[in-house]
Amino acid sequence: MQIDLAHFTPLASLLGGALIGLTAGLMILLAGRVAGIAGIIGGLIGGAADKSWRLFFIAGLVISPLIWSLFAPLPALQMVTSPLGLIIAGLLVGIGTRYANGCTSGHGVCGLSRFSLRSLIAVLSFMGTGFVTVFIIKHLLG
Amino acid sequence: MKFNLFGLFSGVLFGLGLILAGMANPVKVQGFLDIAGLWDPSLAFVMGGGIGVSMVFYAKAKRTSLSLLTKEALKVPSNTLIDKRLVLGSAAFGIGWGIGGICPGPALVAVGMGSLGGVLFTVAMLVGMYLFEIIERRNAKA
DSSP states (O other), X not given: OEEOTTTOOHHHHHHHHHHHHHHHHHXXXXXXXXXXXXXHHHHHHTTOSOHHHHHHHHHHHHHHHHHHHHHSOOOOOOOOSOHHXXXXXXXXXXXXXXXXXXXXXXXXXXXXXXXOHHHHHHHHHHHHHHHHHHHIIIIIIO | OHHHHHHHHHHHHXXXXXXXXXXXXXHHHHHHHOTTSEEOTHHHXXXXXXXXXXXXXXXXXXXXXXXXXXXXXOOOOOOOOOOHHHHHHHHHHHHHHHHHSOOHHHHHHHHHTTOHHHHHHHHHHHHHHHHHHHHHHHHHHO
């Protein structure tokens, strides 16, 4: 293992993470909701009764780059796979997070914050397969 | 309406956190998952910052009965089940996350940045979530 110092952003990542944690904290105390993005989107598809705030939350996520661009230039996105790869990835992420009832935010941030063993298992599972998948793509196939 | 505006605000704050953290950029996520190559540990700092801050709020939430804004019981997950759905669902999510470098929150931010790849991924993710609903409904009937 070699550390990629050229791309390492500990301070920005820590601050960005803190902002995500602050949002999750405000959501549980003010609205009584878990800031799990897969769950928020899934509720819209699964016919949750409280659709309206979910739509507003999603709208907020979608316009966040616009708000960002008012203050600073947006960082460029670099995709790592082909359109077909993105479709396969999206399908797996969609179906997987619904079966597991959570993603990086729901199980990762919110679940680990309340010491949920269930979330820890979920995190170990998706981190583990994430590491293995990238190893296969970049070092065995690439 | 108050709840909707709070939802919008939360979505924006969460999105800004994702952009600042570098989490919205697939190449950075894959750099974190590539432990055998040039490893970028930044995302560990995102998780650290997120959990560190959120933990304080969740500790407070344990002693809170009603949410401040909506005046209803906090919807903290009570499920502690560790089963195949959790582990395999998370595993499928992790594979998709590794392939695309995108999880549900960043997918919506990418849509907001006008990324065609982000739109493709998001549509596939929504199809995946819809497939889950169809399978669940079919199983419920059987």
